[in-house]
Amino acid sequence: MRTTQALFKLRGSIHPEYFKGLARDKDIVAMPLPKQLCVSMAQHLGAPAKPIVSKGDHVLKGQRIGEAAGFISAHVHAPTSGTVTAVEDGPTVTGTLALRVVIEPDGQDTPANALPPIKDWTTAGRDTILARIADAGIAGMGGAGFPTRVKLSPPPDKPIDTLIINGAECEPYLTADHRVMLERAEQIWQGCEIMRSLLGVKTVRIAIENNKPEAIKAMQTAIAKADGDVAICILKTEYPQGAEKQQIFATTGREVPSGGLPMDVGCVVENVGTTYAVWDAVVNGNPLIERVTTVTGHPVAEPRNVLARIGTSYADLLAFCGGLTCDAVKIVSGGPMMGIAQSNLETTTTKTTSGLLFLEASRVPEYTSMPCISCGRCVVACPMDLLPAELSNRIEAGDYDAAESLNILDCIECGCCAFICPAHRPLVQHFKMGKSRVILKRRQAQTKS
Ligand code: SF4
Ligand code: SF4
Incomplete structure (x- = not known):
């Protein structure tokens, strides 16, 4: 063995x-083609792809519709055959806007056979x-x-x-x-x-x-x-x-x-x-145009592992799983620890959409953040050997140089510190903001030099 x-x-x-x-224990189940697929050009880390199709074009399944725009970038392909009805800005999982190609499937799933x-x-x-x-x-x-x-x-x-x-x-x-x-x-x-x-x-x-x-x-x-x-x-x-x-x-x-x-x-x-x-x-010879996404959570009528085309809306995914049996107060793209909360179901799947999670009120307790009591539990929980409480204090004080010297960029945003914190400090929110400030500071320094 x-x-x-x-x-x-x-x-x-x-x-x-x-x-x-x-x-x-639910087998992977293929979802039928939805009425519309919205394929974001921001599918991956690095530069978003550049759309190479226009409104009115007919595309084939697997045809390249977005060209990699740099070394850290990847091509994007049509998930099915159909007509491009728009190339426009659309919401991404992080709440920002990015160009997307909207395709109305023709139902034929005609392959491009390009590879x-x-x-x-x-x-x-x-x-x-x-x-x-x-x-x-x-x-x-x-x-x-x-x-x-x-x-x-x-x-x-x-x-x-x-x-x-x-x-x-x-x-x-x-x-x-x-x-x-x-x-x-x-x-x-x-x-x-x-x-x-x-x-x-x-x-x-x-x-x-x-x-x-x-x-x-x-x-x-x-x-x-x-x-x-x-x-x-x-x-x-x-x-x-x-x-x-x-x-x-x-x-x-x-x-x-x-x-x-x-x-x-x-x-x-x-x-x-x-x-x-x-x-x-x-x-x-198949380009990456579909993936398995777990649609789950206690409010979901039939939690499933769904094989869906890239560009499927979260609303369509949920409908395929029978909708909700009770109110969900939180929708998360990904898992509960590192996933990103969503304000609606308009966002569409990408190559990284591992899960779509719905949580009911009893699993989303409301906390009031209190001052740090210096218990040290976050330090013990941090898998990156960081000092979360100290980092959080420095970021709250706007001291990003200190946060940088405390290795904030090593933070993997896993949420272990926030999970364990008895004072319910918004630690990960602090670290996300602090990391973006440090990265911006470094970029500005590079531009000047
Ligand atoms: S979110 Fe960052 S600081 Fe907190 S435990 Fe994870 S790696 Fe450590
Ligand atoms: S776990 Fe929370 S209260 Fe305890 S030291 Fe860390 S930030 Fe402070």
Whole structure:
């Protein structure tokens, strides 16, 4: 049995209630085409794509409709065939506006067939495979959506020796990755082999929390005949076990330095959904135009793991799951810890939409923030070894230089500190604002110099 236990326990971490049982045992179900798809050009980390279609154009399924606009960017494709009815500003998950292409499906789902399948990827060559991953618009599907082609092309002075496939899915409620591992284990392993060959590494760790025994078994079966140092790494169930830096530490014992990247310690981490998408793009020639999203929460009539086209509105996703059986006072895009609260259901899915969560009033208690009592619990809970209380004080005082020197940019916004704080301090809100101020300050300094 190719199985190993996590080498190291996370520093910090918390144990929230998980509620994964709501959707964990629900098969992935494909959602029929909605009446309209609104495909945002801001699908991923980095520069939004540039639209290359206009109102009135007829597009085919998988046709490129947005061109990557820089090194950290990714192409965007039509999720189905139909007519472009608008290219306009539309809401994104963060509440900002970004250009989007609105498509009225023609119901035919006629494919563009722009990317021919690469049946024997082992002889296709590194450049061909990397170009395919870029052409398919693949971006990380478990976090901020870093373009995958960039991650898989580390510079020569950053040798990689370990590929980690992230199946932790540590956010409460979410089960999309769990189902992908159960139902697509063999394809994930093939995608992993493709990436392993691109990186030239022998060591692969597939990291899964121990609250997913069926997924562990499915992936064990898939890797049974694998060559080299390949193992399932069983992680203790604790949050934020799925965060990139924490996962590298748990599986290899290596610590990504402050301000550093996984490649600084010889690692590349890819989510299981992304790994499947790589396989699908290379072997089947399919660009990334759909993903599995967990629609869940106690108010949802039928929580499900929905395979929906990118650009599906949150309202359509909810309707496909039977609507609500009681009032929801909070809507979250993503999980409850790192997800983003939504004020309405107009936003549409992107390559990173892992979940859509509805919470009823009893699970969203209203707190009044009180002064810090210096209990130190946030320091113990922080997986990044930061001083959340001190950081929060400095940001409240507008002292961003001090926040920078206290390594605020290392904050992964996991929310462990806020979860544990008895004074209900709005810590993550402070850190998000503080990080943006520090980044702005650095940019302004760069512009001046
Ligand atoms: S949100 Fe930031 S400061 Fe708070 S626990 Fe997470 S990493 Fe630490
Ligand atoms: S947990 Fe809250 S009250 Fe305690 S030290 Fe941290 S910020 Fe202050």
